[in-house]
Amino acid sequence: MKHLRFLNKYFYKYKWWIIPGIFFVIISNIFAVIPAQVIGHAFNLITENIQIYGLFEGFNKQALIYDIFSESLFLFGALVLVLYLIRGLFLFFMRQTIILMSRHIEFDMKNEIYNHYQALTLGFYRKNNTGDLMNRATEDVNRVRMYVGPAIMYTINTAVLFILIISSMYAVNATLATFCLLPLPVLVITIYYVNTLINQRSEEIQQQLSRLSSFVQERFSGIRVIKSYVREDYTRKIFAEESGAYKGNSMNLVRVQAFFYPTMLLMVGLSTILTVYVGGRQVLEGSISAGNIAEFIVYVNQLTFPVTMLGWVTTLIQRASASQKRINEFLQLQPDITAGDVKLERLKGNISFNDVNFTYPDTGIQALKGISFEVKAGEFLAVIGRTGSGKSTLANLIMRMYDVDNGEIRIDDTPITKVDLNSYRSQVGFVPQEVFLFSDSIKHNIAFSLDEIKGDEVEQAAKNAAVYNNIMDFELKFETMLGERGITLSGGQKQRVSIARALINEPKILIFDDCLSAVDTRTEEEILNNLSRIMKGRTSVLIAHRISTIKNADKIIVMEEGKIVEQGTHNELLNQGGVYAEMYQNQLLEEEKHTL
Structure with a gap:
């Protein structure tokens, strides 16, 4: 239950739903116990009046006794019906408070999880797959809702009913009540043993369901690749294996439950047999009336449903605990990046890197080594280099998707770690390398x-x-x-x-992360001409592979293995005859081959 303590804040928030709900539970159960006493009195009335009716056999008053007897039974029956109708009304109120509260908690939890997901950084999403994230926000939350709603409702209902019924039984006859309740300790031990198995099976089911959801989500997203390589049969086979593992875990849980419920019903049946046997001897001794036996049988049968529900509720609690544990694992994670409090209301666009080093935390690969450069407001900076040289990492750091290991990035002479990210990012246009459209x-x-x-x-x-x-x-x-x-x-x-x-x-700053690679040269030229007009007086950072894309930049940075090896204008870099000049010559040769 320790994992479910997280929900206490919601219980406090909705206390004015829980308190009336508990009140309705108590009232409804009072009206559930009283009919058993009425039935006991009715049974005594039947046995007594049958004897009286027999004594007046052959007399005129026998018909009168029959009428009185019939009216009395009708009144008792009507009273029982009214009591159950009142109980049904309070059960309706009970569900309207506790079950509706659970829906409100479900709503709050989903919003809290989603908001927390959005606060976590890119490193978190690189380490966790989408299917698992979705499963925790949907299936796990739904299982927790079953705990805060039905499980709590039936637990309170069962506890109150047990107290009322047991106290009523002992008030009639302590010996008979004791014999009726003898199977309960065996039932408690059985529940304790089975609950452990249910918890283990529930954890296995949730973990396998996450794997299955992740597999399906990933395959649907990559369906084009699957069809291109004719791997439908292979993915179908893998899905069948994953689905089979989920079915196997679910069947293990079902087997445990299949043992659980008949055991509980057996215990209740033994209670009924003991009631009839011991109660019959008590009647012969004159300790109780025959109506008391009927009353006790009603009590035992009233305990049947709560005891059966006890197993179901226990399953719900164990599943909710396993699910809440998975939810807590993510909610306890703190974002690697915390926004500063300096709001840049009017961004100028000055960017400077001072001896910046960066290593990806999830892979340990050092992407940038000692990077230093400066871009003044309104300048056009171009970054070029081979694949894996650290160009995209540069763009992510400017957006502060990650924090540097050491060194400093400044925006308008303010350290980026002190800048309010919402005000900053709202003034930056970012076109990522991997385009995502909704x-x-x-x-x-x-x-x-x-x-x-x-x-x-x-x-x-x-x-x-x-x-x-x-x-x-x-x-x-x-x-x-x-x-x-x-x-x-x-x-x-x-x-x-x-x-x-x-x-x-x-935007005041525009960052292109190699986003013109899929357009033809003519369209690229049109876009660049439009950009030169739009971004006049604004800072732009363009990451590219083609030199034709960046030759008009105010400053060009050439990167190799996470380091800046050259920087300058297009003409300056060509005159240096270094890496940039070599790349330029190679691209010219490739263009000549294509024209031929």
């Missing part, structure tokens, strides 16, 4: 950074990104719905929509 309309993808769309800013951003004409060719134009990850569009179109998304906010 399953929404093109219009909403472009206007993703805006709270409200005004005028023709979406259309203008599309024109600046040289994708307007492509969008107008679609039947629904800007209302065209994109498939998952923008699968409806070609690679070049996705890149340009992503560029339009970055441009629409008119």
Whole structure:
């Protein structure tokens, strides 16, 4: 139960739902116990009146006794019906308070988990797969809801009913009550033993379900690759294995439960047999009446449902504990990056790196070594280098997706660690290397950074990104719905929509992380011409492979194995005759081959 202590704050928040709920539980159970006493009196009435009725056989008053007897039974029956109707009303109120409270807690938990996910840094997402993250926010939360709702409701209901019934039984006859309750210790031991097995099986099921969800999510996302390499049968086989493992774990749990429930019913059956046997002897001795036996049988049968529910509730609690443990593992994680409190209301665009070193925490690969450079407001910085040289890492550090190991990054002469990230990032346009578009309309993808769309800013951003004409060719134009990850569009179109998304906010700093690789030379030139007009007086950082893309930059940085090996303008670097000049010559040769 220690993992479920996390939920105490929600119980305190919704205490005015729990307290009336407990009150309704108590009242409903009082009206559940009283009918047993009424039935006992009715049974005594039957046995006594049958004897009286027999004594008046052959007399005129026998009909009168029959009428009185019938009316009395009718009144007792009506009373029992009224009592159960009142109990049903309070049971309705009980569910309306406790079950509705559980839905509110479920809502709060999902929001807390989602908000916490968003606060965690990229390193967290590199180490955890999407399927597992989704499973903890959905399936695990649902299992916890079953604890805060039905499990707690039935636990309180069972506890109150036990107290009322046992106290009523001992008030009638202590000896008979003791014999009726003899099987309960055996039941408690059985529950304790089985609960351990249920907890183990529940943990295994949740872990396997996470693996299965991750597998399915990943395969659906990569369905194009699967079909291209004709690996449908292979993935089907792996899915069958994972699904089979999940089924095996579930069957193990079912086997435990299959043993549990009949055992509980057996104990209740033994209680009924003991009630009839011991109660019959008590009646013969004159200690109790026959109606008391009927009353005790009703009590025993009333305990049947709570005892049966006890096993189900125990399963719910064990599953909730296992799920809450998994949720707590992530909620206890603190983000590696904490925002500063310096708000840059009007960003100028000065960027400086001072002896920056960075190693990816999850892989241990050192991506940057002693990086130092400066970009003044309004300048066009280009970064070029071979694959794995650290170019994209540079872009991520400017966005402060990670913190440096040592050294310092300054934005407008303020250390980036002291800058408020919301005010900073809202003024930066970032086009990542791996384009991601949402399953929404093109219009909403472009206007993703805006709270409200005004005028023709979406259309203008599309024109600046040289994708307007492509969008107008679609039947629904800007209302065209994109498939998952923008699968409806070609690679070049996705890149340009992503560029339009970055441009629409008119950022003070614009970062392109090799996002022109999928467009042709003519479209690239159109985009760059538009950018030179749009970004006039604004800082832009362009990471690229093609030198033709960056030759007009104010400053070019050449990177090799995480280090800056050269920097300067296009002409200065060519005159140096170093790495940049070699890359330029190689690219010219490749272009000549393509033209031939």
